[in-house]
Amino acid sequence: MKVRMKLYVKMLLLILTTSFVIFGTSILVIGLQIKKNAYNKSVEYADLTAKVNARQIKGEMQKYMSTAQGLNNFLLSFESLDSAARRANFMNILKYNLKKKTDILSLWTIWEPNTIDNFDSLYINVKGNTYIGNFSPTYYKEGDSIKLEGLSSGPLFQGNYYTTPKTNRKQTLLAPYYYSYGKGEAYAVLQTNMIVPLIYNGRFLGVIGADASLDSLQKYAEQIKPFDESYAFLIAHDGSIVAHRSSKWVGQKLDTLKYSKVTSEEILQNAQWNNNYSFTDVDPITGQETYFTMSPLTIGKASERWVFGIAVPISELNSVAKNSFILSIIAGLVALSVLSIFIYIIARSITRPVTNITRVLEEIAKGNIETSLKVKGKYNDEINDMAQSVNKLIDGLNETAGFAKQIGEGNLDREHQLLSKNDFLGQSLVDMRESLKEARKFEEEKREKDRKQAWVTQGLAQFGEILREDNDDMQKFSVNIAKNICEYMEIPQCAIFIIEEDENESYFDLKAVHAFGSQKLIDKKVKEGEELVGRAISEKSTIHLTNTPDSFATLTTGKTDDPAPNNLLIVPMLMNDEPFGLLELMGYEPFENHQIEFTEKLAESIAATVSSVKTNIRTAQLLKQSEQLKDELSQQEEEMRQNLEEMQATQEEAKKRESELSAIRNTLQNTTMMAEYDLDGRIIRINELMANTYGHAAEHMIGKFQDAFVTQDDASRRGFLKFWQEVISGVTKKRIHEITKRDQTIYLSETYIPIFEDEEIDRVLNIATDITHKVKLDKEITQLMNKVSELKNN
Template sequence: MNFRIQTKLLVYILSTSLFIYILAFGYLSYNDHELSINESKHLTDAYSEKYANFIMMKLNVDMGIARTLVQSYSNYDWIFDNGMQDLYIQMLKDVLINNPQFHNAALNFELGAIKRNYDKPFGRIRYVLYKTDGVINERIDTLEIDGDDVGSPYYDMKINPREDMSEPYLFSSSGKEEDLAMISSISIPITKNNNFVGLVQFDVNLERFNDMIGGLKPFPGSFGFLVSNSGKFVAIHEKKYLNKSIETLSKRDNIDFKIAENIQKGKSFSYMRYDSLDVQKYVSFYPVQIGKSDAPWALGTSTPFNIMIKKADENLFFSVIIAILGFVLLTFVLWSISSGISKPLKKTSSIIKELAKGKISLEQKMEITARDEIADISSSVNSLIDGLDNNLKFALEIGIGNLDFKFKPLSTEDFLGKALLDMRKSLKQARIEEAKRKAEDKKLNWATKGAAEFAEFMTQYTDNLEEFSYVIISNLVKYVNASQGGLFIINDAKDTDVTVDLLASYAYNRRKYLEKKIPMGVGMVGRCINEAETIYLTDVPDDYLNITSGLGEAAPRSVLLVPIVFNQQVLGVIEVASVYNMEDYQIKFVERTGESIASTISNVKINQQTARLLEESKIQSEELVAQEEEMRQNMEEMKTTQEELEKKAFESKSMLNAINTVALVAEYNMQGRIIDINQGFLRLVEKTKEEMIGKLQGAFTSLHEETVQFSDFWDGLRKGEVKKIVQRIVINGKDIWLTEAYIPIFDQNGVPYKVLNISTEIRKPDTGNIKTNV
């Protein structure tokens, strides 16, 4: 169909615009509508989470109070041993007074834990505190003394100790129905050494949560409810549902959405449902984790869905009105624009056709006589011609290899110009990468060739370490274009004098016969050995070394020291000096060469060490034969001496046994304290051995002036003197007279180390050296 340009603009642009407008606006409106619904759901979920966390915090505070109380009962055995169990009851009472949410409290202890003479595995004492008309009453029960109540909750906690929040139940402290409230019991076990010894229980009034969830209204008509682990309503706006299962509202929902299962697993979830009045509602659940209990509760929020989406529907309605008005305005604007550009477009049509054919010429530029939109079009066409002409010239220059030709894009949005610049940049980068690749290939070929050459050197001169070292260092210096080098090897042939020896050196195509020994740890060579790391110096000290040639002497510009390491053991050092700075690839090549020669050097050193050890082993073997003969003779002499010692020991033992039988015997240390006493002496003094050990000699004397005599007496014994005295001992009012001999016993160095006391009971003497003990 042939239409005028204005008609085409109106038909094509409006039809296309209408399609795009409807598609885009419909898509955005739909997304906005769905977003509003999702935001409403998220708001409801956030309310559920907020109130669930608040309730969880309250219950966890209650659980924490009980847990703290349990910790204070950890020293129960001391409390009960001292009869202070009233302190525990007072602690329970203080908790009930300061925490009105606690209705009752109970403290249970296993009788076996608090009574030392009780050995049965059952039986408990229970202290109960309960509120009646605001007054706290006490009761003490002794339960299960004939055996455990296997079906009771207490027994369940006993065999499986854990923190627990029981299933809630309805309870009225007054017995009146209007005072019914939901109650749940907190149970915290008391353990010692991981053994169950008791249980603390609190009955918590959950009525406070009814008022709390009354504020759970993310939208008008919303209401919240608290559900226990088994699905019972704990708090809800209608009290008739308290203590009833959630299936009361909809058994089908519980099956379809696995409500009970998700609550027991502690999951947050939501779903859409229709109530009995066929009103669609959004229901959101969030878990309430109570302490360490494995039975979480859940907080639910139910919201009419039509209320949730009311604002989203309003936004959608206003969006449609705005879209219609916008399209009307768009139609009018397009009509005005099409009428103003139809004629100028015809003028530019021929130019654009020429450009479309690829014909680019500055003669095609249009003359601009106005300052309106048509002038802008004409100016744009002229700019396009200029830009295409510049792009053409730039492409031709790049084609002939002139990558430095100056070119500037028309604007920051000139994609063609940017593409041409990127192409030039890529070509320049390709040149650089090609040069790098060639350089890397050259280095790789150099390193590969060198590795092959040195691998061949490794198989030569393996029986001569000095010649092998020269071959390696001379070829290495030449291959890395250095000036001189040396190969140092650790000489540990003498354990007491370990040095680093220069085995081979090379400089300016000549072998250098130098003898050099460096103590371990000295100089850069010693540092390289200690650190077991490559050292590369570019700031070489003036006094380090000089490179001498036919032209004179000069300090090296760089020095490289590479450790020769085999099995993590440093065997020596390669030192290379150059009047040039060495490249990284040359350094790495020297390092790899050092790794290769380490094995060969290690094998040569091991062979040399093995020969030395064999020679030492031969000498030691001969010495061992001589020592063995000498030892055999010594053993025969020792056997003869041992037999004599055993004979004397037997005689001494027999004599001591005889003395112990007929006399009173005691042993003292050199401080005068008893360290041993025989039975005869113990019967005489009517004491046990434990009572006598550690007592001072004469400790029972009644005479104060004998302290000086005691000191003099023992000073003589410490000098090795034998003392004899007559002593009177009073035992239970009876006088007993003893004649005593105190004999020092010497160690192998002739030093007294104990005193042997041999006493005999006698009749009362007339006079003499008499000492009285009581």
């Protein structure tokens, strides 16, 4: 029986027994202790470097948050300022601070609607505000100048720059992102936002933010090298890499770096919530075994934590102990000469089977996985374990190749047993099989969808021919349609209701019923709103009921064993939203979407045909009535001829008056200032004369509130609102309105007239006259009278 002895045991027995006295004291005691101490000191130095620089970066970034907090304290004093001057003052403060803070890219604030001054309606689409008028200026730097960002038409209050501080009501540090102010994506820089919520008396008013470039942090990180081959990095709270030795990783996510021992989520979680977190792993970038130490940093009162770290190759940490090891190696060279013979014997015993296994692995690397390559183990040690592993590899690759071949031949139901949880090749093939299954399923669904669409198209074309047959006889027409619907849709029952009208009311008459292969004679009339049929007409929408009770179907085959149809589809026949009838279908199976689509489109076509048929029938009736009236008209022709002469004279007079009225209306439009408003005070119509008087184009004033053009302050606004309430209460009001345009004062005499329709006020008409000349003359006359009075007194 062979005694199993592992390879490392053989090496210990042959080598360590000879070298123990020589190497024991010098290497194991001195060398290892020195190496351990040097390694620990290097680790402590790396940890301390990470902490110190984390605090340094925190101090740099804290300046930006402090700026935002300082502006927050100032903005919350808004009620102490005059409401009309708040927006302008705050914009000047933002602009001043941005110019003063050379390292800040942008300062901005967003206020909730009608919180700063209740004047949002006056600032709609005004730069520094939004399209709904709420205060939202953004100042940014472009060279040496400070610019105000243009209007944004996008959705409001939805970005995490707004929703996050509004939700948690805390200072917020956003994840880094690339952004360019006005120059395009080519000039985008990596930046972050320091955001402070505006909380006043427990109420959320908005946010104030400072945007800071992160380029300086990249330069700072590049300078930090506590060891020759070490490097520093900075990670944001969402895993984004903010700074790194290699700039190509900046802006990437941490999970793009695949570590073998820990996940990126574990790294980020531990580093953010431990004062110092470290681990050792193979560096995905350098491929070296590396020691990583990280220290978190918090900006202001923000809950988001960033992480600063140092990466040091293990070889660097051990470099201090190299000198001691060199001395130990020199001392051991003498002993190595004694051990050389034994090492040779050991090497020979190891290299032969290893060489054989290497040859097999080279064949496998070339793609040769024949079972004849299997290695036969001669030793009961690790070499034999290697041989067994190679044999398992050959078997696994053959199984995987067979699985791949089955997939290639279209057998997607073949199962495959993975070699282990790390069998990436097998898992990829399994994933490929599932993807092919999904593709096959998608293709089948697409084919089925195309088939249903073709069924709808073909049916509509077929019924297009049917609708042109017998459409002069409504009864025969209805019977033919009902029969063909049952046959084409393979359903047991179809009924057609057609609208009928008498002198007093309209109703829907059951014209035809085709059930179980034959025509049924049923007399039924339904009014709009009655039963399901009338409800479908009233709502002008399709009704689809499934699994109705057996008693719901009024028509059956007469055989007790035959099932009754229990799925109902009612489709109104509409044309231009006017009902002309409806289709009532019964089926054994629920109606599918394409069947409902087909029935609704067919109902539209039938409605058009019914409308045409009814028009033809009505035309025939009218022709018959016209024949009857022909004689009466002949008798009245002479009387009408006499009346015609009188009517012509009257018509000429009417045309003359219409021409005069038209001339008067055109004259008013061209000589009189006119405008119309809705009851809320919005301009709905204004002529060019009045628009030019206000200094605007007519098309730009339409849709705007009138008080935006006639009030200058809160007092005049309140006065105008009181005046407006009296006008919309039904009172015609007059007033003198003063306008200043280009240093010129214009006086208008305005008359506001309520316009009634159906005894309700519909709109307000404003007719204005320029009385500037009259006012100036009155002032001159007053001045002259004052002078005459002074002369008399003297």
